[in-house]
Amino acid sequence: MSILLKVDNIHTHIGQYHILQGVSFEAKEGEVSVLLGRNGAGKTTTLKTIMGLTPATSGTVTFLNEGITKNATHHIASNGIGYVPEDQGIFGALTVEENLKVAMRKEDDAARERQEYVLELFPDLKKYWKKEGGHLSGGQKQMLSMARAFINDSKLLLIDEPSKGLAPVVIEKVMEAIVEMKKQTTIILVEQNFIMASRIGDTYTLIDDGETVQSGQMSELVQNEELKRQYLGIG
Amino acid sequence: MELIINLLINGLATGMLIFLLAAGLTLIFGLMDVLNFAHGGLFAWGAFSGVWFYGLTNSFTVAIIGAILTGIVLGFITEKLIITPVYGNHIQQILITLGFMIVLSEMLKVVFGPNQLAAKTPPLLSGSWEIGDVIIIKYRLFIIIVGLIVFGVFQFILKRTKIGLIVRAGVMNKEMVQALGINIKQVFLYVFMAGAALAALGGALMAPYSGVVYAEMGMEFAILAFIVVVIGGMGSFPGSLLAAILVGLAGSFMAYYVPALSLAVNMMLMAIVLIFRPQGLFTAKG
Numbered sequence: 326m327s328i329l330l331k332v333d334n335i336h337t338h339i340g341q342y343h344i345l346q347g348v349s350f351e352a353k354e355g356e357v358s359v360l361l362g363r364n365g366a367g368k369t370t371t372l373k374t375i376m377g378l379t380p381a382t383s384g385t386v387t388f389l390n391e392g393i394t395k396n397a398t399h400h401i402a403s404n405g406i407g408y409v410p411e412d413q414g415i416f417g418a419l420t421v422e423e424n425l426k427v428a429m430r431k432e433d434d435a436a437r438e439r440q441e442y443v444l445e446l447f448p449d450l451k452k453y454w455k456k457e458g459g460h461l462s463g464g465q466k467q468m469l470s471m472a473r474a475f476i477n478d479s480k481l482l483l484i485d486e487p488s489k490g491l492a493p494v495v496i497e498k499v500m501e502a503i504v505e506m507k508k509q510t511t512i513i514l515v516e517q518n519f520i521m522a523s524r525i526g527d528t529y530t531l532i533d534d535g536e537t538v539q540s541g542q543m544s545e546l547v548q549n550e551e552l553k554r555q556y557l558g559i560g
Numbered sequence: 561m562e563l564i565i566n567l568l569i570n571g572l573a574t575g576m577l578i579f580l581l582a583a584g585l586t587l588i589f590g591l592m593d594v595l596n597f598a599h600g601g602l603f604a605w606g607a608f609s610g611v612w613f614y615g616l617t618n619s620f621t622v623a624i625i626g627a628i629l630t631g632i633v634l635g636f637i638t639e640k641l642i643i644t645p646v647y648g649n650h651i652q653q654i655l656i657t658l659g660f661m662i663v664l665s666e667m668l669k670v671v672f673g674p675n676q677l678a679a680k681t682p683p684l685l686s687g688s689w690e691i692g693d694v695i696i697i698k699y700r701l702f703i704i705i706v707g708l709i710v711f712g713v714f715q716f717i718l719k720r721t722k723i724g725l726i727v728r729a730g731v732m733n734k735e736m737v738q739a740l741g742i743n744i745k746q747v748f749l750y751v752f753m754a755g756a757a758l759a760a761l762g763g764a765l766m767a768p769y770s771g772v773v774y775a776e777m778g779m780e781f782a783i784l785a786f787i788v789v790v791i792g793g794m795g796s797f798p799g800s801l802l803a804a805i806l807v808g809l810a811g812s813f814m815a816y817y818v819p820a821l822s823l824a825v826n827m828m829l830m831a832i833v834l835i836f837r838p839q840g841l842f843t844a845k846g
Contacts, residue, residue: 376739402741414736416729426722427729428740473740 326353329481329511330375335384335394337374344370345381349537350530352481357503357512359526359543361519361557367535368515369411372483375513376408377401388481403430407474411485411515413466417459421450421469424458428473439478446505447472464495471502481511488518500525519559523547531556562693567812573700575808576707577769580762581781582788582800583714584755590731590795592748594643595650597657599759600782601664602638606631606760607773608672611679620682624764631760634664635753643752661779668775676774679767703765710758711801718797727751731795787826791833793840802841 330352337345345367352358360368373379375386377398386394393401402408416424425443429436444451447468453461458469467487474482487503488496496518503512503525516522522529526543533556546552553559585599606627613619613626642660646652685699718724726747730737738744766781767773788807792799807826815822833841 378735378739397743398735398738399741399743402739408739410736410739414733414739416732416736418732419725419729423725424729427725427737427742430741477741 326355328352329354329389330513331385331387332371332375333385333387335371335374335381335386337370337379338382339370339379344379344535345374346535347384347537348374348530348532348535349384350540352511352513353528354511355507356527357507357514357525359522359529360513360515360532361522361529361546362532362538363556363558364517366532368532369485370535371532372408372410372485372513372515375401375483376406405478405480407477407479407482407510409467409470409474409482409484409487411489413470415458415461415466415469418457420455420457421461422454424469424473425450425476428476430477439476443472443476446475446502464491464498467491467495467499468502471499471506475506475510479510481513482506483513483515485515486517487514488516488521496521519553519557562695563816565694565696567816568809569696569700569704571809571812572805573703573769573808574811575805576703577762577766578781578784578788578807579707579801579804580710580758580765582785582792582804583710583797584758585782585785586789586792586795586797586800587727587731587751588755589789591727591734591751592643592647593650594647595653595657596638596643596755597654597782598638598642598660598664599657599755599785600778600780601661602631602634602756602759602778603763603766603781604668604773604775604778605634605664606763607679607767607777608668608677608763609760610764611677611767611773612672614680614682620685624761627760627764628757631756631758631763632753634760635756636749638756639749639752661782665775665778676772679771679773681768685768699768703769706761706765707801710761711797714797723747723750784826787830789840791830791840793842796840796842799840799842 328351332348332350335345335348336343348367348371350358360371362368370379374381377396381394385392388404388406393404416427419427425440449465449468450472453465458466461469471484471487487499491499500521506512514522514526523543528541529543529546530540531538531552538556539552581599581603585596588594588596609630610623610627614623638660642656646656681699685702688695688697718728726737726742730744730747734744784807788800788803791806792803806829810825810829811822814825
């Protein structure tokens, strides 16, 4: 499988704080790569740095063999990277329909077909089509946020903590949706829920104090009790 | 009764003029988080250029179009040269836009001379209708109609078009809009130019209403517009309309019944709203 995205030794400062101090990993086409680590380790900042929202001060991000480290966020998104932020980023005063419409970059037949496909994947959204985003439940907001990132046929999806604050039954639905999306795209997932991460992840990258500690196959991590205890506090 | 109706029309007409100025201001603040104290200068330039174009062509339509184009060009220059370097810094925004407001006012004196200019009402809109004991001044009614049309057109754009959706989404979450592949800086520029065009239109309509235009008129109206933005809710277009009408009516009725309080009434109105609804009457954030 070819490498879709390569993050090489990135350092990111936010204000006076040196948040990322050497994060490196690769995301291969068609895989779910999971970023793991404790709270505050730098996982969310890594996704934001890839998106250009908190640009790297050094290091490189390569997507489809092109450097995107210094690119503007809208260019990065237009080039095929979809982003589902931790807070879902729903436009609360816009309806479900309008939230999706803002995201759609084309409005031709292919785009409409794509929309139908996405709505089949997230049937609840059809039910709440005219409901304002701010009035949706946490799970529905998560679905809408993922649908919005997925609606443009993105080559890569960055999904930040999709299970956060959701009931177990809703987490199950979110997982099913991610597994379905994986058939069509590559995913980088930040997830604190290790059970969920280990079920859908192909590879993992452990981040601690803003640095990559270890990367490898998810099946190896599942077996490695020492690593899980040391960096994830489980096991 | 006829007095009430006359005060009502007067207040509504003034309210619509303030609305045209405040509408751009509220969008600029709501979307771009920019405190633009130079906005009144664009209003004054609209007034002067409207008078100038009318004198040149004797066509009120050309005067209005000329004023709007002047506003668009000045809006482009202001955003590119003055606003872009100070995004995200309110203190710098206040200082540089206040400074630019003075530059705009002084430039009016350089271009059009230091004295105030007389502004004529076009013949078609001069005079009044008498309905029973009620006298309706044509030009004031015209301003009210134009204000409502502008409100309708902008509401349509904001609610029913893609660019309108993007602007509304941008008011709520700029970062997310960018992450969806939209160049928010370009949207900022368009919104700024549209706001400047509205301000210039307000100025051009104001000129025949007051009969004279003078360089400092921008600052006077900008203060009212800021009050309206605060009362209506930052970033809310309908909020601006309602607040502008309230301010216009309060000014009109107070000027007649309690003249001593006519200037203070707007501040009082703002204070009351801020006590009970600090976010303003409407909110655009989701």
